[in-house]
Amino acid sequence: MEMSSIDEAQMNFICLYPDNEIEDFKTHLYEISNSFRFYTNIRSCIKFIKLLKNEKILLVTSDFYIPKILSHLDIFHDVNFIYIYYSNKDQYKYIFHEDLNIVGIYDKISLLISSIQEQIISINKQFYQWTFFNEENYSKRDLSKQANDFLWIHLFHRVITQFPRDKQAKQQLMDYVRLYFKENFEEEYESNDALCCYRKNFSLQKMINKALQTKDIDRLYHLRYFLSDLSECLSREQQQIVESGIENIVFTQEMKLSKNEFNYLKENQGKLLSTKGYLFLNSLSKNVTTEFIENKDLIDVILQIECNLKEMGNNHVFTDLTRSNEKEEVLFDLNTTFRLESIHQDKQIWLIKMIATNDGELIMEKYIEDTHRQIENVSISIIFGKLMCDMNEWNQSQKYFEYLLNDLSSNHEDLAWIEHSIGQVHHWKGEWNEARIFYDRAYDRMIKTDPIRMKDSALVLTSI
Incomplete structure (x- = not known):
């Protein structure tokens, strides 16, 4: 939404x-x-x-x-x-x-x-989009049968942190951003600069979050090196905050919502949610008096997010506590999950309370385990591409697997599954001849390995 x-x-x-x-x-x-x-x-x-x-x-x-x-x-x-x-x-x-x-x-x-x-x-x-997850009895459900944006955003975060961080990936990043930003991107980018680059470059923020909202694999794949750097920077910053003795932080943010948006949030109280992008807030101090300009078409709200840093798991948050006495910048990592605790009115202002939680990681792990029951030992990279197929994002899935096919080494263990997955995309698009070509390539690769991958090759044969 x-x-x-x-x-x-x-x-x-x-x-x-x-x-x-x-x-x-x-x-x-x-x-x-x-x-x-x-x-x-x-x-x-x-x-x-x-x-x-x-x-x-x-x-x-x-x-x-x-x-x-x-x-x-x-x-x-x-x-x-x-x-x-x-x-x-x-x-x-x-x-x-x-x-x-x-x-x-x-x-x-x-x-x-x-x-x-x-x-x-x-x-x-105004660029944020939310995606909800109904966790009711999820531990008893086969999550491999589900396909939604909540799972996509968490799997994507896991994938980018596992991609090879080599010279090729960095060069693809530099070529791409210089083409897009021309003189506005740092000439000598280093991984430790990622957080500073993101905070200062509004156009970069806009490009990344729009790509995440639209699942633009072409753009996201070229940015994977930077996104991995950004998550690593956020992780280090959060660790420094924890080591300083701070465990709990509460952030507050003024917002204006349309009536439809507000009612949608009210209907989903108690559920888990994530943003389809990096949540970048300008948190208010508790001592600051909030003043709203009246607008009959919008509802004034204060978003309050509570974070227990030690219990957030792999959900990372950066906060510039030294920025000023009244305000501080807050940046949540891509995979951060919140629980929409409550929405209530206080002195004519609606207060939306959220708590950062590690439940999104647990749900993703359950999805991966359920998928492995269908296909043993398949990598996270392949699972992510197949999720896009299950979401009917066939073109994006095909682009993703083609990038992997071009960039991975000739003896990489995922190549057979990549070729099989490209074959499946062609199959679902009704391109039977192209599908058969990739099915055959995947099957040949599996039976020529030592030892022969009998179980995997049998699954490929069922596709043919």
């Missing part, structure tokens, strides 16, 4: 600023995100904006350019968020124009940066 009505358009960050001041301004804006494009010439800026059809734009500019912006209302009317900064406080004045989406006007750089950060976090929250 999507927690937003926002579309999937790309967010573009632009800074239009005078040449003699832009270098200092770059330093401040790069603290927020390294996705900013910088311009000193308004014509070049306009040329770029014209290319961004149906895409969202956040513009930071100087009061110096206001007259020129007002003379190009046909262009800047389409900019979604405009921030204006006065470097000279003596010249500060309030500006309003009904055809411009001016968020705010600032004469203090700290307030400008804080406001932009809030806007990015607000946008980011």
